[in-house]
Amino acid sequence: MANQGITDPHPEPINHGRRRFLTATTAVVGAVGAGFVAVPFIKSWNPSERAKLAGAPITADISALEEGQRIILEWRGQPIWIVRRSQAVLQALPTLDDMLRDPNSENPEQQPEYANNELRSIKPEVSVLVGLCTHLGCSPEMVAQIAPQPFDAEWKGGYFCPCHKSKFDMAGRVYQGVPAPTNLVVPPHHYVDDTTIVIGVDPQGAA
Numbered sequence: 001m002a003n004q005g006i007t008d009p010h011p012e013p014i015n016h017g018r019r020r021f022l023t024a025t026t027a028v029v030g031a032v033g034a035g036f037v038a039v040p041f042i043k044s045w046n047p048s049e050r051a052k053l054a055g056a057p058i059t060a061d062i063s064a065l066e067e068g069q070r071i072i073l074e075w076r077g078q079p080i081w082i083v084r085r086s087q088a089v090l091q092a093l094p095t096l097d098d099m100l101r102d103p104n105s106e107n108p109e110q111q112p113e114y115a116n117n118e119l120r121s122i123k124p125e126v127s128v129l130v131g132l133c134t135h136l137g138c139s140p141e142m143v144a145q146i147a148p149q150p151f152d153a154e155w156k157g158g159y160f161c162p163c164h165k166s167k168f169d170m171a172g173r174v175y176q177g178v179p180a181p182t183n184l185v186v187p188p189h190h191y192v193d194d195t196t197i198v199i200g201v202d203p204q205g206a207a
């Protein structure tokens with residue numbers, strides 16, 4: 001069944017975690033509207049409702065995803081973020097290592113082996129993350145701009161969880177001194193072609 005843009009395929013009923021996810025999604029739409037001239041048509045598509053309930057993989061077309069933008073999908077009841085990072089963001093990531101709790105992604109629970117690199121991704125510019133804070137499961141806000149923020153005067157882009165003020169960089173790596181204990185999770189995923197990602201299935205031959 002076709003889905004377009006940042007949408008909510010299951011509007012009712014919702015639980016509290018789901019409500020936080022939706023609140024964050026609404027905030028993202030507002031942030032995109034304020035920060036970018038236009039939101040291009042972003043297409044994604046999902047399998048049937050029955051397949052999704054069974055935790056089946058989902059497929060996303062990222063061909064219209066522009067720098068600084070994010071697609072939000074749902075997989076196994078979790079928000080999945082796909083973000084195209086700018087060169088400025090990629091260059092800033094290594095400068096943050098000293099401020100992070102697990103800069104080298106040494107916790108194997110938080111990402112598959114094929115995403116265990118400095119950028120925590122298969123392709124440098126495209127980040128795929130489970131959008132749930134590793135503290136108590138709120139959905140953090142994306143603040144991709146490299147600019148001072150009320151919560152961090154030296155902000156280099158990343159994710160801010162307003163629930164208890166945890167911070168993550170644009171690779172989902174958690175800062176030191178915040179409640180969240182670990183980096184955001186990178187879900188299993190692979191590329192079918194240059195602009196098509198399947199969430200829920202490892203690349204062929206991956207351990």
Ligand code: FES
Nearest residue numbers: 133135136161164
């Ligand atoms: S749930 Fe994110 S900081 Fe507590």
